[in-house]
Amino acid sequence: MNRALLATVFCLASMIAIGSAHGETAAIHSQIQDTQSIPLERSSTAQAATWGLSKQEWSRFEQIQAGPRGFWSPNLDPLTALGVEAETDQERQRYAELQVTLEAKRAERELAYQNAYTAAWAKLFPGLLPIQGMASVSPASSPVAPRPALFVEDQCQPCIAEALRLQSSDTAFDIYLVGSQGKDEPVRTWARQAGIDPTRVQRRQITLNHDRGHWFSLGAPGPLPATFQQVNGQWQRLD
Known part of the structure; x- marks a missing residue:
């Protein structure tokens, strides 16, 4: 058998081997897809049952x-x-x-x-006020009677006045300090300056939170303070 014929046979054998391997890979991939589709269906049923x-x-x-x-x-x-x-x-x-x-x-x-x-x-x-490290604006109460979310900032007398007004009305609400940069002490300092009742914070009737950009994500115009509340799943400004 000459060299040209040998080269041709070797090339054909390689192509057959590659094609076989590709076929096996495709079959395995198909089996994986088929296997993965089963729990997705069960997950939907499980979610329905949860509700x-x-x-x-x-x-x-x-x-x-x-x-x-x-x-x-x-x-x-x-x-x-x-x-x-x-x-x-x-x-x-x-x-x-x-x-x-x-x-x-x-x-x-x-x-x-x-x-x-x-x-x-x-x-x-x-004696240390707890700060909520919340990843998103999420009132602690039931959606049937959602808690107001009060956005405030440092050096803002109207912010303090609004916080004291809500506190005096015996309303459960959540305070978000804009610009806290994730540091707990500025939030605690603001709460002390505003006269927030530590006992109510301990009981979580009032919560202290980092804003973490939520104020800007709401796209609300105007200066702070700003009070929001969830209505039908959407945040609406109250003030």
Whole structure:
């Protein structure tokens, strides 16, 4: 067999081997995709069950959020979305009752943890005001009666006046210091200067928070202070 023929045979054998390997890789990739598609389906069913919904109701929720409602209220929970877009009074009532039941259980768990947190803080850091390291604006209370979020800044007498007004009205609210740069001491200093009741902070009736850019993300015009509250899943300015 001459050299040219040998080279041709070797080339064909290499191509066959490469093609076989490619076929095996494609088959394995297909098997992986098929395997991954199973838990995704289960995850959707599990999410529906968490909210007390059927698989069909969860699909309806996804359809709602894919439409105009998803733009108006992008972070709306499934029960509120289904309730707002309900087609009958019976449906609306069903979702309202599901939401009230779920939120009552959530509030019970959060209250139990809040009591444990308060006790732990008082034990480990007596006399030191706790600062909430929150990644996003998220009031601690139930969406049925959301807490106001008060945005303030240093050297701002109107900010102090508004904080004292809310405190005197016995309102539970969350304070966000704009420009704290993630440092706890400026937040504590502001709270002391503003006359914020340490006992109410310990009980989390009032929380002290770093703003972390949330004020700018809300796109609100005008000077501080500014008070916001969640209405139908969206932040609205109150003052």
